[in-house]
Amino acid sequence: MTTCILGGGLAGLSAGLVLARAGQSVLVVEGDSAVGGLARTVARGAFRFDLGGHRFFTTDRRIEAFLRELMGEELARVARRSKILLGDTYFDYPLRPSKAIRGLGVAAAARMLSGYAIARLKSRVRDPRMISLEDWVVSRFGRSLFRAFFKGYSEKVWGIDCRRISAEWVEQRIQGLSLGAVIRNALFASSGKTVATLAGEFLYPALGIGRIADRLQEEIERDNRVRTGVRVERLAHRDGRIQSLTAIEGGRARVVEAEEFVSTIPLTSLVEMLQPGAPADVRAAASRLRYRDLVVVAVMLDRPRVTDQTWIYVPDPEVPFGRLHEPTNWSERMAPPGQTLLVTEHFCCRGDATWRARDEDLAERTVAHLARLGFISRREVIASAVVRVPRAYPLFEVGYREHHERICAYLGRFRNLEIAGRGGTFKYLNMDHAIAAGIDAAERILGRQGRERREDRGTPVLAGTAR
Numbered sequence: 001m002t003t004c005i006l007g008g009g010l011a012g013l014s015a016g017l018v019l020a021r022a023g024q025s026v027l028v029v030e031g032d033s034a035v036g037g038l039a040r041t042v043a044r045g046a047f048r049f050d051l052g053g054h055r056f057f058t059t060d061r062r063i064e065a066f067l068r069e070l071m072g073e074e075l076a077r078v079a080r081r082s083k084i085l086l087g088d089t090y091f092d093y094p095l096r097p098s099k100a101i102r103g104l105g106v107a108a109a110a111r112m113l114s115g116y117a118i119a120r121l122k123s124r125v126r127d128p129r130m131i132s133l134e135d136w137v138v139s140r141f142g143r144s145l146f147r148a149f150f151k152g153y154s155e156k157v158w159g160i161d162c163r164r165i166s167a168e169w170v171e172q173r174i175q176g177l178s179l180g181a182v183i184r185n186a187l188f189a190s191s192g193k194t195v196a197t198l199a200g201e202f203l204y205p206a207l208g209i210g211r212i213a214d215r216l217q218e219e220i221e222r223d224n225r226v227r228t229g230v231r232v233e234r235l236a237h238r239d240g241r242i243q244s245l246t247a248i249e250g251g252r253a254r255v256v257e258a259e260e261f262v263s264t265i266p267l268t269s270l271v272e273m274l275q276p277g278a279p280a281d282v283r284a285a286a287s288r289l290r291y292r293d294l295v296v297v298a299v300m301l302d303r304p305r306v307t308d309q310t311w312i313y314v315p316d317p318e319v320p321f322g323r324l325h326e327p328t329n330w331s332e333r334m335a336p337p338g339q340t341l342l343v344t345e346h347f348c349c350r351g352d353a354t355w356r357a358r359d360e361d362l363a364e365r366t367v368a369h370l371a372r373l374g375f376i377s378r379r380e381v382i383a384s385a386v387v388r389v390p391r392a393y394p395l396f397e398v399g400y401r402e403h404h405e406r407i408c409a410y411l412g413r414f415r416n417l418e419i420a421g422r423g424g425t426f427k428y429l430n431m432d433h434a435i436a437a438g439i440d441a442a443e444r445i446l447g448r449q450g451r452e453r454r455e456d457r458g459t460p461v462l463a464g465t466a467r
């Protein structure tokens with residue numbers, strides 16, 4: 001049996017490895033020149049950086065065992081230390097009650113505490129309408145807390161008003177990391193305990209997160225193939241089965257036939273690629289789902305270290321990036337000895353001014369803001385690098401669910417097609433969830449094949465049955 005996997009990110013590669021280990025024939029096709037997708041590590045000379053620092057953390061033992069077996073000695077435990085920069089003040093993230101209140105001033109803290117108390121009372125009296133992210137946060141924490149800690153950063157990440165972000169996003173997010181719990185923990189917990197998902201440590205490969213995808217590729221390629229630089233353009237189907245895909249490789253069209261297909265490419269692209277075309281209502285639904293894009297600007301520095309932090313969040317709308325990290329705090333091997341780099345995340349939409357800006361201008365703007373915020377001085381800058389990351393985040397606009405369900409109901413009719421992964425399912429998945437989704441897709445295929453084989457052999461006749 002041959003399975004063709006669309007996309008060589010963590011979901012696609014994990015599916016590929018499980019199938020390959022089960023003795024199946026596997027072909028992974030990846031459009032980029034390297035595997036890893038969102039979880040890849042870029043090298044510029046001896047400097048290395050992820051597309052926004054990627055920490056590996058999971059509560060799923062099966063996935064942790066899968067990763068440890070794959071990575072062996074390469075994984076290190078790294079302490080997590082993060083801050084939020086609000087105005088001129090750094091707040092610990094997760095926030096610490098006493099420091100946060102000191103930083104905010106007594107009047108603001110009192111406003112927040114009373115807003116929180118009123119919100120809790122109101123939610124006991126009546127069930128508040130929970131449509132948007134704003135509804136969700138305000139109903140739990142009050143408006144002052146929402147404005148201080150939530151609104152600015154969320155709107156920077158998503159690029160739309162919090163009233164247009166679906167409350168369902170928070171529900172999905174909560175499976176991994178609850179910002180609500182962070183705030184509650186920060187301002188109201190007296191024990192100093194942190195919530196489980198904000199545990200102080202995470203796993204990280206010494207040469208960057210991209211090593212996970214590299215290792216998956218190496219394992220698959222013991223007996224099977226991972227082809228990079230192969231961009232899927234069309235999927236032909238008949239009678240509820242995908243027959244083949246057409247991809248462009250080195251300027252040439254190439255047709256690949258297979259019995260099973262796993263798609264981890266963006267859900268909306270998949271719908272557009274189907275031939276014959278999907279019904280008009282499904283295509284209309286796909287045109288209404290949007291992704292948020294990202295530009296990563298890395299600044300290489302001739303100095304040993306700038307911060308001691310894992311991430312620093314910057315909600316200020318005047319600053320072009322929303323978050324920064326220093327890879328050498330994750331692993332010393334991410335820069336040459338005595339040097340370091342800062343990596344900034346500029347949330348944007350493909351085609352907007354940030355996305356289209358020249359690399360030199362993006363680097364210049366980033367350096368200017370890093371200098372103004374007191375992180376660096378210009379003479380320390382050695383070089384910069386810009387990477388554009390399309391479809392980094394599925395965008396959960398109010399009403400998205402209806403479109404999503406319509407698409408999934410249609411795709412569910414294809415008997416030999418699995419969808420998996422973050423963009424592939426249009427879900428807010430972290431790496432552990434993406435790996436799990438890939439493994440689950442592979443196991444569904446193996447289960448299906450087992451059933452088909454049993455059916456082919458017919459109903460077993462019990463030995464000794466007299467006719």
Ligand SMILES: Cc1cc2nc3c(=O)[nH]c(=O)nc-3n(C[C@H](O)[C@H](O)[C@H](O)COP(=O)(O)OP(=O)(O)OC[C@H]3O[C@@H](n4cnc5c(N)ncnc54)[C@H](O)[C@@H]3O)c2cc1C
Nearest residue numbers: 007009010011031037038052054055232421422429430431
């Ligand atoms: C800024 C940022 C920070 C993050 N930080 C963390 C973190 O700290 N911890 C964590 O657990 N998770 C983090 N994540 C999430 C993590 O990156 C994802 O969960 C994971 O990488 C998703 O893997 P995937 O395989 O599902 O998708 P992807 O990585 O998107 O893989 C899909 C692949 O399909 C390929 N493709 C697309 N179209 C085509 C086509 N037409 N033909 C062929 N190939 C195609 C793409 O090139 C890509 O390689 C972060 C994400 C972002 C954006």
